[in-house]
Amino acid sequence: MEHIPSVEDLASVLPQLTHAEFIAAGGFKAVYRAVLADKQEALKVIFLAADEDEEGSREQIIARVMRETEVLNLCQTPYLVKLGSMQPTALTIAGLDYLAYTEEFLAGQPLIDLIRQNTQPTFETVVTLTQCVMKALNEIESVGHIHRDIKPHNVMATELIERPFVVLDLGIAFKMHGTELTPPGSGPPGTLLYMAPELFRPNYKDSLDIRSDVYSAGITVFEFAAGTHPLARRGEDVYTTLYRILRQTPPKLKTLRTDFPEWFCDMIDRCIKKTPALRFRNPQVFLNDLESNL
Amino acid sequence: MKVFAQHGHQPSDKITRGLQEGVISGVIFSSRFLSPDRAQERLAEARSAGANAEVLIDPEFYASRLKGTPNCQLGFLEKHPYLKSYRRRDLVRTEIVEQALRDVYAEIAGLDVTAHIAPNIYISQSFDSMEAGIALNFIEMSKEIFGREGKPVYATLAVDRRALLNSNDFLSFLNDLTGLKNPPDGFYLLVGGGLITERSDVVQSEIMDANVIGGWMMANFSLSQNGFRIINGFADILTPFLAAAGGSACATGWWSNLRTFSMGRYVKPEGSGGQLPIIRYLSKALLDRIKFDERSAFSTLVPTVVNELPHDDDYNVGIPGRTVEALQTWEALSSLNRDVVRKDLNLSLTNLSTLIERASAAYATLSRYGITGGYETTTEYLDQLSAGIDVFRKLAEL
Numbered sequence: 095m096e097h098i099p100s101v102e103d104l105a106s107v108l109p110q111l112t113h114a115e116f117i118a119a120g121g122f123k124a125v126y127r128a129v130l131a132d133k134q135e136a137l138k139v140i141f142l143a144a145d146e147d148e149e150g151s152r153e154q155i156i157a158r159v160m161r162e163t164e165v166l167n168l169c170q171t172p173y174l175v176k177l178g179s180m181q182p183t184a185l186t187i188a189g190l191d192y193l194a195y196t197e198e199f200l201a202g203q204p205l206i207d208l209i210r211q212n213t214q215p216t217f218e219t220v221v222t223l224t225q226c227v228m229k230a231l232n233e234i235e236s237v238g239h240i241h242r243d244i245k246p247h248n249v250m251a252t253e254l255i256e257r258p259f260v261v262l263d264l265g266i267a268f269k270m271h272g273t274e275l276t277p278p279g280s281g282p283p284g285t286l287l288y289m290a291p292e293l294f295r296p297n298y299k300d301s302l303d304i305r306s307d308v309y310s311a312g313i314t315v316f317e318f319a320a321g322t323h324p325l326a327r328r329g330e331d332v333y334t335t336l337y338r339i340l341r342q343t344p345p346k347l348k349t350l351r352t353d354f355p356e357w358f359c360d361m362i363d364r365c366i367k368k369t370p371a372l373r374f375r376n377p378q379v380f381l382n383d384l385e386s387n388l
Numbered sequence: 389m390k391v392f393a394q395h396g397h398q399p400s401d402k403i404t405r406g407l408q409e410g411v412i413s414g415v416i417f418s419s420r421f422l423s424p425d426r427a428q429e430r431l432a433e434a435r436s437a438g439a440n441a442e443v444l445i446d447p448e449f450y451a452s453r454l455k456g457t458p459n460c461q462l463g464f465l466e467k468h469p470y471l472k473s474y475r476r477r478d479l480v481r482t483e484i485v486e487q488a489l490r491d492v493y494a495e496i497a498g499l500d501v502t503a504h505i506a507p508n509i510y511i512s513q514s515f516d517s518m519e520a521g522i523a524l525n526f527i528e529m530s531k532e533i534f535g536r537e538g539k540p541v542y543a544t545l546a547v548d549r550r551a552l553l554n555s556n557d558f559l560s561f562l563n564d565l566t567g568l569k570n571p572p573d574g575f576y577l578l579v580g581g582g583l584i585t586e587r588s589d590v591v592q593s594e595i596m597d598a599n600v601i602g603g604w605m606m607a608n609f610s611l612s613q614n615g616f617r618i619i620n621g622f623a624d625i626l627t628p629f630l631a632a633a634g635g636s637a638c639a640t641g642w643w644s645n646l647r648t649f650s651m652g653r654y655v656k657p658e659g660s661g662g663q664l665p666i667i668r669y670l671s672k673a674l675l676d677r678i679k680f681d682e683r684s685a686f687s688t689l690v691p692t693v694v695n696e697l698p699h700d701d702d703y704n705v706g707i708p709g710r711t712v713e714a715l716q717t718w719e720a721l722s723s724l725n726r727d728v729v730r731k732d733l734n735l736s737l738t739n740l741s742t743l744i745e746r747a748s749a750a751y752a753t754l755s756r757y758g759i760t761g762g763y764e765t766t767t768e769y770l771d772q773l774s775a776g777i778d779v780f781r782k783l784a785e786l
Binding site for chain 1: 566
């Protein structure tokens with residue numbers, strides 16, 4: 095993100111925050127840890143470009159933030175990150191405009207870090223991850239939305255027994271039958287490695303539904319379980335990866351985790367089928383099947 | 389996987405005997421051949437013939453496109469007020485579709501069926517068409533209107549073989565179908581072929597195409613994976629293939645136009661009369677029907693041509709009647725299902741391939757003895773069956 099405000103700058107405009115500490119930045123967003131009313135929270139600061147020619151219009155970014163907070167307000171599941179005590183607030187720092195709000199602060203590691211550490215998770219851990227992610231998706235769908243950016247970077251492995259994995263970042267959530275936030279011709283939002291094949295079609299919004307998230311969840315679980323992405327190879331160019339996503343059949347999870355039960359591997363393999371009609375119809379159907387097998 | 393009777397002209401006691409013997413588990417009555425005055429009586433007969441018989445009525449609403457055309461033969465359908473001539477541009481309106489569904493339900497409600505078949509139009513060319521959109525609209529409203537009695541609701545999905553040939557459009561349609569918010573409990577799936585003026589044997593050759601077979605299997609697979617029950621009408625020899633792919637039931641009947649679906653069945657053929665088809669025998673080993681005398685001749689050279697099932701006794705003593713021919717067909721198909729279908733899909737597909745190889749080997753043996761047979765005993769269609777499995781594997785991402 096450009097124009098990342100310093101901790102001191104933030105303290106000057108948000109005096110109620112203390113102990114602020116920069117964590118990470120990406121896209122238009124920077125994340126800080128801070129204390130607000132004696133409670134640690136994650137402060138999200140979003141840069142609002144002044145010029146319409148900048149990548150992503152100001153209105154679009156504001157609308158996305160409002161949508162994210164709207165969805166989080168509607169959802170009750172513990173497997174989705176909760177909003178903090180600060181509602182979206184406009185800020186001006188050194189003549190630049192920002193929008194800031196807080197979410198709960200979750201101590202732990204992003205799933206992607208665990209994958210990079212090459213930890214071979216146990217079957218029980220993988221099942222728990224799957225349940226948490228699918229329950230989060232189920233809740234998002236129940237309020238008429240799609241996440242659209244499920245990936246290991248957006249799943250936090252926490253230290254909380256009752257919430258071992260929590261889904262983050264609904265910044266590009268899609269509201270079914272809602273107002274369009276992505277400008278025409280801008281291409282599908284998401285992260286290529288985790289995007290369902292149908293999202294690469296020009297008319298993808300014609301049939302977009304929760305099964306695209308089921309695909310991304312399947313890829314995420316597969317990568318965590320196997321320690322390797324089912325389709326992408328390190329160092330290859332984006333077109334090759336795209337070809338694999340669209341055309342290549344991924345390996346069976348069972349071939350990489352021979353210690354896992356076949357039925358579970360089959361379920362994850364089914365999540366990452368290229369044709370949505372071959373995947374689970376929705377996360378609840380997946381969870382029902384999982385429950386009946388466990 | 390169950391085998392059902394596809395009801396049609398001259399049923400006599402075929403269905404009741406089939407249910408009593410247990411070679412069929414249900415029946416799909418044709419509204420065209422079921423007198424409205426005697427419908428309740430026929431349904432009661434079927435239900436009493438088999439303790440757990442599944443009894444359904446196909447309202448054949450898709451025939452409404454032929455209403456009023458010259459030479460159409462709609463039988464008792466003409467007595468049903470729901471069979472109106474609709475303009476396609478009217479059917480794109482949701483309220484018209486809803487009324488059409490209500491009109492059919494008004495005539496079927498209260499009949500002693502075990503489940504309802506909700507009506508639909510025929511998708512004649514493409515899944516990327518106005519017709520396909522209309523069909524989805526019918527399907528989406530089926531459960532709400534036909535589910536009031538608490539009985540399962542099967543939405544009709546009647547498509548022409550040509551629609552299955554464009555796999556992109558077909559898969560997109562399946563995506564839409566499996567994503568419906570108010571889906572029915574299952575589907576009554578019909579795949580038709582041929583122009584309406586063509587003979588049913590021509591239609592059969594059109595259905596026996598690798599892309600059609602593979603697509604039909606794929607429809608069964610993806611819909612069953614999504615929790616739907618699939619009843620395949622007019623499935624005949626494809627029964628074990630559709631069963632392996634996840635179909636719940638397949639129906640077939642005693643005339644060729646009850647074994648292969650075509651909109652041509654609602655149009656009088658040019659010229660009239662002709663001989664009744666000769667009695668045939670469905671050989672599991674050949675995956676085909678052969679004439680009575682061929683059965684005797686072939687079995688001396690290739691004994692496995694004879695199924696060794698109870699109705700073989702009827703063929704051993706002379707040419708049986710039409711009822712026994714139907715019973716023998718159902719018996720053979722049920723037996724094929726038992727031979728093929730396993731919980732493991734890959735195993736089922738392997739079993740199907742083994743059946744095809746066995747049939748090829750049997751034909752090769754007959755050929756070595758100089759028996760090449762006619763059109764229906766050639767092995768060309770075995771190649772299509774085999775290639776159909778390959779098409780299915782590709783579509784199903786196996």
